[in-house]
Amino acid sequence: MTPLRLHHDAWIVVCDAAKALFLRNAGDVRLPDLRVIERMDAADHRRTSEEGSDRPGLLQNRSAPTSAIEQTDWHRQEKDAFAAQVAGRLDLLHRQDRGSPIILVAPPRILGALRRALAPAASASVAGEIARDLTKHPVHEIEHLLTAE
Template identity: 70%
Template sequence: MTTLHLSHDAWIVVCDATKALFLRNAGDGRCPALRLVERMEAPDRGRTSDQGTDRPGRLQNRSAPASAIEQTDWHRRDKDDFAMQIAARLDLLCKERPIGSIFLVAPPGILGSLRRALSPLVSAVVVAEIDKDLTKHPVHEIERLLTAGT
């Protein structure tokens, strides 16, 4: 990964399937100073086996044996729902104030879900997508990891 140039007032959204950190650069491009603006957490939905306890459905065919219907992946659905919540929050932030640039930092699966959920208003100011999971790091460590080129 190359070194990122985080301009003054750039927004950095660090997220995974359960947590999102909305950070703003209070410093400049040479000396960034990330500040936590907001934190979102997805509700704990429990285990998949607790969410869908019924047996998979069957589809009756006229000339062949019955076919099984694929069971819903509740965790994938929860991840997509949380990505939509993050995208909705970013849309609201962009409507409330001018945001010049947004950097998205997330694991590849969440990054894809987030990309599909972003409005055109938000997509227009996304300048970089970094496929890393940094949500478990403190803010000062996120700052170091993003600007050190690791």
């Protein structure tokens, strides 16, 4: 992982499918000092058997045999919905404080969902992306992992 330049007042969003940390650099590029501004948690996930119907349906075609319909991935939908909530909150924070660069840190699938859900203005301020899950690390370790050479 290449080290990032964390400018003063940069937003760093570290998230996965269940938790998001909104961090702010209170330091500067040489000596970053990440502070937790806000934390978001996703609603508890229910079991798949509690989520949907009993089994996937069938589609009757006119000129071909019957086709199976893929079962809905309810957990995937919940993850995408949480990523959209995180992006919405980040959009609001960005509107209140224009000009601050944004660093996104998330697993690849969540990172893609964040990218799709961000407003154009906030998306233009994204200065870096790291496709990695760092939500289980303490803040001082996140700081070190992002800036270590």
